[in-house]
Every structure is written in structure tokens, then in C-alpha cells.
Amino acid sequence: MMLNLDTQIQNLQEKLQLLLKSYQALQKENMQLKRDLALHQAALENKNFRLNQLEQQVDVLQVNAKTQTAEERKALEQRVDQYLKEIDKCLALLNA
Numbered sequence: 001m002m003l004n005l006d007t008q009i010q011n012l013q014e015k016l017q018l019l020l021k022s023y024q025a026l027q028k029e030n031m032q033l034k035r036d037l038a039l040h041q042a043a044l045e046n047k048n049f050r051l052n053q054l055e056q057q058v059d060v061l062q063v064n065a066k067t068q069t070a071e072e073r074k075a076l077e078q079r080v081d082q083y084l085k086e087i088d089k090c091l092a093l094l095n096a
Helices: 002-067 070-095
Strands: none
Touching: none
């Protein structure tokens, strides 16, 4: 009878040790997941901030595009064309 009780107590202690190890592993995993979540939330906030900035820039550009005269648009197109030519020259020099 005493041997049986000792065996049961030992089995309970072993199960308790396994349970404690499992609990500690889950706690460690939980902390890692919380850190990962915090990093992802910060990245999301940064992306949302950048998105808002870009949306504001689009709004400004749309307003400017509507108020530009044909002459201003032509001058802008010429500047863009000039920049593209310079970029092409740079690429040609890099590829040579």
C-alpha cells in the first residue's frame, strides 16, 4: 500500500515537473510573440504614416495639376524630358 502511494506521488511529481516545463516554454513563447507583435505594430504605424504623407502629396499634386496652365505643363514636361535624357546618359556611361 505504501509503495503504491509513493509511486503515485512520484508520478504526480513527474507530471507536475512536465507541466511546469510546458508552462515556462509557453511563457517564453508568449513573450517572444509579444515582442514580435510590438515590432509589427511599429512597422505598421510607420507605413501608415508614410501612406498618409504620400496621400497628402498626391492631393497637392492633383491641385497643382488642375491649376497649371498649358505653358506651365509644357515647361514641366520639358524638364522631365531633360532629366530622362540625363539619366539615359548616366546609364549609358555605367554600362560602357
